[in-house]
Structure formats: structure tokens, C-alpha cells
Amino acid sequence: LAKTTQPISMDSYEGQEVNITCSHNNIATNDYITWYQQFPSQGPRFIIQGYKTKVTNEVASLFIPADRKSSTLSLPRVSLSDTAVYYCLVGDEILTGGGNKLTFGTGTQLKVEL
Amino acid sequence: EPEVTQTPSHQVTQMGQEVILRCVPISNHLYFYWYRQILGQKVEFLVSFYNNEISEKSEIFDDQFSVERPDGSNFTLKIRSTKLEDSAMYFCASSDQGATNEKLFFGSGTQLSVL
Secondary structure (H helix, E strand, O other): OOOOOOEEEEEEOOOOOOOEEEEEEOOOOOOOOOEEOOOOOOOOOEEEEOOOEEOOOOEEEEEEOOOOOOEEEOOOOOHHHOEEEEEEEOEEEOOOOOOOOOOOOOOOEEEEEE | OOOOOOEOOOOEEEOOOOOOEEOOOOOOOOOEEEEEEOOOOOOEEEEEEOEEEEEOOOOOOOOOEEEEEEOOEEEEEOOOOOOOHHHHEEEEEEEEEOOOOOOOOOOEEEEEEEO
């Protein structure tokens, strides 16, 4: 699995756009880039996934440059409720017996203030 | 959106006691998982389960741990003789096809405290 590097923490204010960048220099050809969000005392929640260029959904946008060695999660107009840990995952491990295994890093703790 | 539900939300037990953590995965999902997160640490894979058997387990998942799908809806994690270091948040997850890059749906977790 590709190793990922992302900032440990970020601070923002309500209404601002937040961009969290993840580095993944050894991403493999077949790897997708996936972001999960985790609120305190909750399980991780899928936010967005992409392979290249730009992906947008109702929650976020994901920007992936042509070399795919990094990606940026963009959260438009954050609110207090966006305070959470954001995990960048690259690829997953398909298990021989079935299923796929995710490997979580330490993530980025985003704190949104008034 | 469909949800994975876990019960109880909190479980306090004495060291050496057995605990069973319960999960109801999303109804049409075929792959089931347990992860855990010790306070302040990473979310760690414990075990995956498919077609009524374990497909992979981590080093953490030793002989004290077992999983079971006793009926068509529940998926349980049993710890036979709890240790202090088993204190953690335990998350159940499920997925549909087990395909590459498929998203996992996680429950809200059971906070296990071993005293």
C-alpha cells in the first residue's frame, strides 16, 4: 500500500474553504484515493473517492494532479460540525478470503472555530 | 443512507470477564469487519469475515477473540478473557462486494472499558 503523508492538524473558521493535502509518492497504477471522516466517538465515514483529475460530491471536492502523487480534499464553507479527523487512504488490500482491508494513518485533525 | 448499528454503545467489564460486542451490518452486504481504536491511536484492522468464515485476521486477533454470524442479521465479536489493554473503541464495518477500492460502512462503535 502507498504510504501517505498529511498534516497532523489544521485550524479554520466557519465559512472558510479548507484544503487538506495528502502526499502519496508511491501510488500504484490501480490505486484509488479515498478520504474518510471521523467525528469523536464515531466510526470513520466515507467522504469521497477519486482516481484522477477532479471529483465533486455534495460534501467535498477531491483534486488529483496528473502525476497522482498527491491529492487535495477541499471542504467548501466549513462549519463547526466539520470538526473531525480526515483520513487519506490510497489503495486497499484485497483479501484472499474475501473483502478488503483499509489501513488508516493518523489523519488530519481539523478544528473549525467561530 | 443505510447504517451499521452496534450495541452496546458502552461496555464496562472486569479483567478476565468475557464480553460480546454486537453488530447489525447493512442488510445486503456480504463482507464484515471489526476494527478497533485505542484512545488517541490509529484505527486498526482486527478481522474480516465472509461466507461464514474468517478471511483474514491481524496479529491483534489472537485466540481470545472470536467472531460469529449467529443468524442472518447479527455479527458478533467475543473476547473470552478481557485484558486491560483490550480497552478501546471497537468498530464494526460492512461492505457490499469486497471489490477493489470499495467503501466500507462503519458503525458508531462500542467503547469497551476493562477495569
